[in-house]
Amino acid sequence: MYRKSLADQECSIARALDVVGEWWTLLILRDAFRGVHRFDDFLTSLGIARNVLTVRLAKLVEHDILERRPLAGHAGRHEYRLTDKGRDLQPVLLALLRWGDRWTAEDGEPPVVLDHTGCGHDADPRLVCGHCGGELHPGNVRRRASEVAETG
Amino acid sequence: MYRKSLADQECSIARALDVVGEWWTLLILRDAFRGVHRFDDFLTSLGIARNVLTVRLAKLVEHDILERRPLAGHAGRHEYRLTDKGRDLQPVLLALLRWGDRWTAEDGEPPVVLDHTGCGHDADPRLVCGHCGGELHPGNVRRRASEVAETG
Numbered sequence: 001m002y003r004k005s006l007a008d009q010e011c012s013i014a015r016a017l018d019v020v021g022e023w024w025t026l027l028i029l030r031d032a033f034r035g036v037h038r039f040d041d042f043l044t045s046l047g048i049a050r051n052v053l054t055v056r057l058a059k060l061v062e063h064d065i066l067e068r069r070p071l072a073g074h075a076g077r078h079e080y081r082l083t084d085k086g087r088d089l090q091p092v093l094l095a096l097l098r099w100g101d102r103w104t105a106e107d108g109e110p111p112v113v114l115d116h117t118g119c120g121h122d123a124d125p126r127l128v129c130g131h132c133g134g135e136l137h138p139g140n141v142r143r144r145a146s147e148v149a150e151t152g
Numbered sequence: 153m154y155r156k157s158l159a160d161q162e163c164s165i166a167r168a169l170d171v172v173g174e175w176w177t178l179l180i181l182r183d184a185f186r187g188v189h190r191f192d193d194f195l196t197s198l199g200i201a202r203n204v205l206t207v208r209l210a211k212l213v214e215h216d217i218l219e220r221r222p223l224a225g226h227a228g229r230h231e232y233r234l235t236d237k238g239r240d241l242q243p244v245l246l247a248l249l250r251w252g253d254r255w256t257a258e259d260g261e262p263p264v265v266l267d268h269t270g271c272g273h274d275a276d277p278r279l280v281c282g283h284c285g286g287e288l289h290p291g292n293v294r295r296r297a298s299e300v301a302e303t304g
Contacts, residue, residue, distance in 0.1 A: 011182075011252075012248075012249050012250075012251075012252025012253045012256060012257060012262055013178070013179070013182050013245055013248050013249050013252055014179060014182075014252075015252045015256035015257075016248040016249070016251050016252030016255075016256060017175050017178055017179065017248065018256075019256065020251075021174075021175045021178065022173075022175070023169050023173045023174070026165070026169055026173065027165070027166060027169065030163075030165050030166075034295070085255050087289075088251055088254065088255065089251055090279075090288070090289065090293075091247040091250065091251070091277075091278075091279040091288070092244065092247040092248055092251060093165055094247075094279055094288060094293070095243040095244040095246075095247045095279070096164075096165050096168040096169065096244055097164050097165050097168070098164075098243065099164075099168050099172075099240055099241055099243070099244060100163075100164025100165055100166075100167045100168030101164045102240065103168075103237050103240065104164060104167035104168060104170075104171065105164060105167070113295075113296045114293050114294070114295060114296070115293070115294045115295075115296050116281040116283065116284065116286065116288060116292060116293060117292045117293070117294050118281065118284065118286045118292045119281060119283055119284035119286060121281070121283035121284065122282070122283060123281050123282065123283070123288055123293055124281070124282030124283060125243075125279050125280070125281070125282065125288055126243075126279070126280055126281075126282045127242075127243040127246055127247070127277050127278070127279055127280075128277070128278055128279075128280050128285075129268040129270065129271060129273070129275050129276065129277070129278075130274070130275065130276030130277065130278045131268065131271055131273035131274060131275070131276060132268065132270065132271035132273065133280075133285065134268065134270045134271060136242075136243075136246060136268060136275055136277055137239075137242065140268060140269045140270045141242075141246070141266050141267070141268060141269070141275055142266070142267045142269050143186070143265075143266060143267075144265045144266070144267050
């Protein structure tokens with residue numbers, strides 16, 4: 001299927017998907033958050049084809065989501081580390097995780113539970129308003145065009 | 153590119169991506185949240201090929217994310233409405249929107265601002281712990297296998 005580039009759409013969701021809206025990309029990032037940093041480890045963890053992984057990693061480096069840097073003590077080898085831009089994608093993955101836990105888990109039990117080490121309890125991630133802290137849901141969020149564009 | 157099914161992976165992120173981890177799927181849902189409900193309106197809004205849209209909508213109906221129902225007053229025509237399972241994907245879209253606003257907006261200004269009608273201010277969505285309300289970030293979330301699986 002031909003993939004139309006969404007980067008020029010006046011919509012941050014479309015632009016975000018243009019960079020990370022691909023299955024493998026998000027699973028590579030999931031693994032990076034879990035501590036996978038080397039090409040061969042991604043290969044093993046994901047069961048992905050070598051050429052696909054090469055292309056995906058290059059795109060993530062190109063977009064400054066992963067940083068490719070020499071692996072200490074291994075001449076000629078590299079590792080991939082999340083940048084600030086990459087680490088800022090964690091809410092996307094946590095939101096996917098929460099939805100998957102709720103709607104796709106077999107036996108009604110999610111395979112993984114998230115602990116919030118800050119308080120020691122299940123994290124049970126919620127999306128809230130940064131101003132008042134109230135939980136956001138479709139009924140209480142309204143889109144408003146900024147001065148830059150009339151539609152998003 | 154061959155798409156390996158991720159549905160059988162013991163990971164809610166992989167399972168979630170298996171259902172919604174496709175560009176068009178998430179953009180169809182974005183439009184549904186914005187009030188687009190008819191086939192022709194999705195077609196116009198997305199600039200997507202008719203056959204691709206047909207397949208994507210059918211998958212979303214199959215997975216109970218959209219409901220296809222007769223359009224009142226238009227014999228033989230249908231509309232697509234978000235189910236509870238579909239509406240529960242809003243945090244994923246909001247998390248993508250926030251990231252796109254922050255990292256892909258041109259001129260540093262997001263094209264769309266979200267209002268939280270509950271408090272009347274910019275929503276500026278944040279992901280927080282459902283137990284203590286503290287903001288979640290990569291440094292304070294730890295994965296723990298539930299009793300169902302040892303790895304996720």
